[in-house]
Amino acid sequence: MTTTTTTYRDNITPVPRTGTLYDVIDIILDRGMVIDVFLRVSLVGIEILKVDIRIVIASVDTYLRFAEACNRLDLEADTRSRTVPELFGGGGGGMVRKAGEQGAKKAVESGERKAKKAATGAKKAAGGARDKVKSALPGSD
Amino acid sequence: MTQQVYTYGIVRAGHRLPRPATGIGAPPERLRLLDVGPLSAVVSGAPAGLLARRRDLLAHQRTLLTLSREGPVLPMRFGSVAPDEETLRRQLADAPDEKLRTLERLDGRVEMNLKALVVEGDLAELLRQDAHLRRLHHESRTRPGYENSVRLGQAVAESLTRRATRAATRTVQQVRGLTEASAPGPTVEGCALNLSFLLPRENESRFRDAVERAAAEHAGRTELRVSGPLPCFSFTEPRRPPAGRARPRPRRAAPAAATSEGRS
Numbered sequence: 316m317t318t319t320t321t322t323y324r325d326n327i328t329p330v331p332r333t334g335t336l337y338d339v340i341d342i343i344l345d346r347g348m349v350i351d352v353f354l355r356v357s358l359v360g361i362e363i364l365k366v367d368i369r370i371v372i373a374s375v376d377t378y379l380r381f382a383e384a385c386n387r388l389d390l391e392a393d394t395r396s397r398t399v400p401e402l403f404g405g406g407g408g409g410m411v412r413k414a415g416e417q418g419a420k421k422a423v424e425s426g427e428r429k430a431k432k433a434a435t436g437a438k439k440a441a442g443g444a445r446d447k448v449k450s451a452l453p454g455s456d
Numbered sequence: 457m458t459q460q461v462y463t464y465g466i467v468r469a470g471h472r473l474p475r476p477a478t479g480i481g482a483p484p485e486r487l488r489l490l491d492v493g494p495l496s497a498v499v500s501g502a503p504a505g506l507l508a509r510r511r512d513l514l515a516h517q518r519t520l521l522t523l524s525r526e527g528p529v530l531p532m533r534f535g536s537v538a539p540d541e542e543t544l545r546r547q548l549a550d551a552p553d554e555k556l557r558t559l560e561r562l563d564g565r566v567e568m569n570l571k572a573l574v575v576e577g578d579l580a581e582l583l584r585q586d587a588h589l590r591r592l593h594h595e596s597r598t599r600p601g602y603e604n605s606v607r608l609g610q611a612v613a614e615s616l617t618r619r620a621t622r623a624a625t626r627t628v629q630q631v632r633g634l635t636e637a638s639a640p641g642p643t644v645e646g647c648a649l650n651l652s653f654l655l656p657r658e659n660e661s662r663f664r665d666a667v668e669r670a671a672a673e674h675a676g677r678t679e680l681r682v683s684g685p686l687p688c689f690s691f692t693e694p695r696r697p698p699a700g701r702a703r704p705r706p707r708r709a710a711p712a713a714a715t716s717e718g719r720s
Contacts, residue, residue, distance in 0.1 A: 336514060338683045342569055342652065343513055345642040346689035347533030350547050353463070356506050356535025366644045372574050372617060373645065378609025381579070385593050385608060386600075388580045 341366050460502040461490070461538040464519050465687070466530040466548070466555055469496050474522040480512040487519065490541065492548035495555055498523060499544070502537045520687035528563040530555060531687040558694045566657050566685035569641060570631070570667060572624035572649040573679040574616045586615055620648030623678035627670040634659040634666065639690040648678070652690040660685055 336343075349355075371377055464479060469491050478484035478500075485500035498519070506512070516534045523529045538544035548555075583589045592611050596604040628638075634655055641650035655663055664682055671680040 336510060338571065338681055339517075339569055339686060340513070341642045341644050341650065342567075342686060342689050343517055343534050344508060345533075346639075346652075346692075347531045347536075347687075348466070348692040349533050350463075350536065350538075352539070352543055352547070354460070354537040354539060355533075356508055356537070366571070366647070370574060370576055370646055372613045375606060375609075378606045378613060381576075381609035381612040382596055382605035384576075384579050385583065385589075385612060386597055386605075388583065388593075 337366060459540065461499045461541055461544055462502040462506070463532045463536045463538055463544060464498040464500070464516065465523065465532050466559070467496050467498060467523065468527060468556070468559055469494050471496055471498075471523070471529075472526045473498070474519070474526075478515075479519045480506075480515040482511065484515065490544060490548070492545050493552055495548050495552055497544055497548055498529075499538075506535065506537070508535065517687060521685065524566075524687060528559040528561075528565075529687060530558050530562065530692055531689050533689070554694045558692060561694070562654075562688045562691060564657055565636065565654050565688060565691075566660055567652050567654060567688045567690055568635075568660065568663055568682060568684035569652045569686060569690075570624075570627065570649065571641075571644070571647050571651075571681045571683075572620050572627070573681065574613075574620045574646055574648055575677060575679050576616065577676045579612065582612065582615055582619070589615060617648055620678040623670070623674040623680070624649035624651075627667060627674075627680055630670055631663055631666045634663045637691060641690065652686075654688060654691045657685070 462480060462485065464487070467489075471489070473487050473489060477487040479487050480500065481503035485503060487498060487500050489496040490499050503512075513534055520529055520531045538547070583593055589608070589611055592604070592608040596608040628649070628651065631653070635653040636656070637654040639652050639654075641652055644650050653663070667680055667682040671682075674680060
């Protein structure tokens with residue numbers, strides 16, 4: 316399996332950043348007029364210069380991490396008290412909806428704190444389990 | 457003796473070189489103009505062992521931006537080296553009208569790049585809004601296993617990407633009026649949108665403000681990054697078909713390729 320590096324920076328407020336090379340490296344390296352008969356510089360070693368992205372989306376590792384994160388959420392408790400139609404079914408539920416969102420946010424935040432502590436261990440366990448499953452299913456990857 | 461020539465861009469004849477007139481390399485190579493008819497190429501010596509180093513990438517970009525203060529510049533891709541001066545002269549002499557038309561199009565314009573990045577954010581919110589995700593979540597909880605986890609995780613990734621694409625599309629609509637053209641950037645993993653705009657220099661701050669407002673609106677759900685002004689790297693063709701003809705690409709979970717929306 317390909318290993319991917321994942322950046323967790325969701326606690327940072329996303330503000331537009333200006334003029335860093337990393338945000339435009341794709342444009343500088345890949346756009347601009349090209350003349351066929353010219354020589355082109357070697358792009359050896361360029362992999363270190365990449366657009367700084369938040370998450371690598373298309374990877375099984377990421378999928379598994381998302382699934383883990385979802386499974387740590389306690390949605391049941393939240394949706395029992397406020398049904399989904401109440402929350403999103405229109406019908407003048409603005410305040411309700413807001414309250415629901417805030418409650419949920421709090422729940423998630425505290426959940427996240429706990430989850431972070433357990434994350435390292437859980438990840439290892441998940442990785443181990445994954446390997447077992449994979450070795451049990453030859454050719455499934 | 458033949459000597460390789462590093463080429464920064466093409467300008468109209470009579471364009472003034474910046475001071476200090478230095479480009480890439482360490483120590484920096486001296487810039488000079490190579491005139492052919494109504495056009496000049498901005499060139500320098502090609503340093504030995506030229507690589508895409510951070511220092512030289514920045515120098516290439518800075519040189520082009522400084523040049524553009526004196527008039528339009530048709531930027532070459534980083535690392536364009538003519539095997540010798542004669543080859544470069546021949547290229548300059550080829551289709552000069554086309555190059556002049558492109559220069560006219562770029563006169564007083566800058567490129568701004570907008571990227572919309574997928575953000576994980578609050579997964580609980582995402583699940584509450586998506587019955588399909590909740591179903592997969594339920595399945596994954598009641599029947600835990602590799603396959604169910606991958607299915608859930610992939611659906612989450614798709615949902616996050618769709619959310620970023622929606623935010624990007626809205627933002628593009630909001631800034632469209634300030635711009636003259638757009639061109640998709642290369643595919644960047646994790647980017648739901650990578651789109652460059654050509655706009656009059658005087659619209660730059662309004663463009664930036666509009667993106668910043670949109671970024672605040674979508675904070676925590678999608679990250680919007682604006683970069684620029686850049687040399688007009690993405691607009692070097694004389695008559696680009698209007699961006700509106702770009703076909704919408706099928707939306708996939710996978711790193712969403714650059715999309716180009718129609719101009720209004």
